[in-house]
Amino acid sequence: MEAREPILQMTDVSAGYEHKTVLSGANITVYPDSFIALVGPNGGGKTTMIRLMLKQLAPTKGTVSIAEGIHVGYLPQINDADLEFPISVLDVVLSGTKCTFRHTKEEVAYAHELLRFVQLDDLSGRQIGQLSGGQRQRAFLCRALMCKPQLLVLDEPSTYMDKDSSANMYELLSDLHKSMAIVLVSHDIDSMSHRAHTIIRVDRTTHLVSNHYSTVVPYTPIVKRNFAN
Numbered sequence: 001m002e003a004r005e006p007i008l009q010m011t012d013v014s015a016g017y018e019h020k021t022v023l024s025g026a027n028i029t030v031y032p033d034s035f036i037a038l039v040g041p042n043g044g045g046k047t048t049m050i051r052l053m054l055k056q057l058a059p060t061k062g063t064v065s066i067a068e069g070i071h072v073g074y075l076p077q078i079n080d081a082d083l084e085f086p087i088s089v090l091d092v093v094l095s096g097t098k099c100t101f102r103h104t105k106e107e108v109a110y111a112h113e114l115l116r117f118v119q120l121d122d123l124s125g126r127q128i129g130q131l132s133g134g135q136r137q138r139a140f141l142c143r144a145l146m147c148k149p150q151l152l153v154l155d156e157p158s159t160y161m162d163k164d165s166s167a168n169m170y171e172l173l174s175d176l177h178k179s180m181a182i183v184l185v186s187h188d189i190d191s192m193s194h195r196a197h198t199i200i201r202v203d204r205t206t207h208l209v210s211n212h213y214s215t216v217v218p219y220t221p222i223v224k225r226n227f228a229n
Helices: 046-053 089-094 105-117 133-145 163-176
Strands: 008-017 020-030 035-039 061-066 072-075 151-155 181-185 198-202 206-211
Touching: 008 046, 020 046, 020 061, 020 181, 020 198, 020 206, 035 046, 046 061, 046 151, 046 181, 072 133, 089 105, 089 133, 105 133, 133 151, 133 163, 151 163, 163 181
Parallel strands: 035 181, 035 198, 072 151, 151 181
Antiparallel strands: 008 020, 008 061, 198 206
16 A cells, blocks of 8 residues: 555644643544545534644644645535525526636636536536525535535534435535545434544544555546435
């Protein structure tokens, strides 16, 4: 087996807010072909782990290192407040670029390519709040993919989704994992046990639950799929 270099590593990290420690001695190593699920109780530090990965929070102890040139895509939890703003599906996807006011033809073309990938291109002009829960998550997933990430981070991507929509989302992630590392937060450890290669329990620190490495095959960028709404 060839040696692998991590694209993100947290070593003996402690972090918190307003002098309250949330995480202590946390560790995680993400490789280019990792599929990692973070599980654990509410308040255990899963969101703090994500904020550290995204460089939105600095550790009070330990190190967080990201390999040079690594782009990170992020799909946060979506709440109702996000849906009130009158913005089209296409503009939501384009907001995943650094420039949110003027976009190149290449960026617009790529946004449509992503929307075709998730079977939403025919809804590109519709307001985001008019979509179903599963459709919205796929649109926000496209936004996270606009930066062409090597690492995709998702915070409970199947929350508020029905069974079929949740299955569709995980089918998408299985395809995307062929070209990028994935780290996601989930409360469903049973579902993650046969989807993620590595499961880490986050409860004030990190505990390795399982680790099953497998080599990833080369990626085919666009795969047409049929999704339920």
